[in-house]
Amino acid sequence: MTKAHVTTSVNGDPYEFLCEPGETLLTVLRDDLQLTGTKEGCGSGDCGACSVMLNGRLVCSCLVLGVEAEGADVQTVEGIGNKDSLHVIQEKFLEHAALQCGICTPGLIVSVKALLEENPNPTEEEARYYLAGNLCRCTGYDKIIRAVLDAAQTMKEESAI
Secondary structure, eight states, rough: OOOOEEEEETEEEEEEEEEETTTTTTHHHIIISSOTTOOOSSSSSSSSTEEEEETEEEEESSSSGGGGGGEEEOOOOOSSSSSSSOHHHHHHHHHHTOOSSSSSHHHHHHHHHHHHHSSSSSSSHHHHHHHHOOOOOSSSSHHHHHHHHHHHHHHHHHHHO
């Protein structure tokens, strides 16, 4: 098979890569671009561990082909803060102990960011509904939801300043 040439933007940086027509965006991110924050949990779009934003839309990168990133804007967990300056969402996950093994955490962080961009002041029910596609086997969801609601409040207070 002939590999496709793809030009895209990932976390605001331009990237070019070659990929097989059937290769997933998840595989490209992890193996070709060395952006290993995005995790593979199930490979079938059921767990949310591989969640990324594609042109502003939350997607499971295991269900998106790498060639579909052509001309697109991709945001992964690596683009949401860094080791020197964590995003409020990341800080609140740490503060509320909303993580354990870490497999689901990157997908949750990306999903929470998408939620708060769409709905900056979600109710607990709205947050639970929005994050229903992200499975966590270790932490349980109460700590995660507390972190989400606290992050929303903090971000709201920071934007008012």
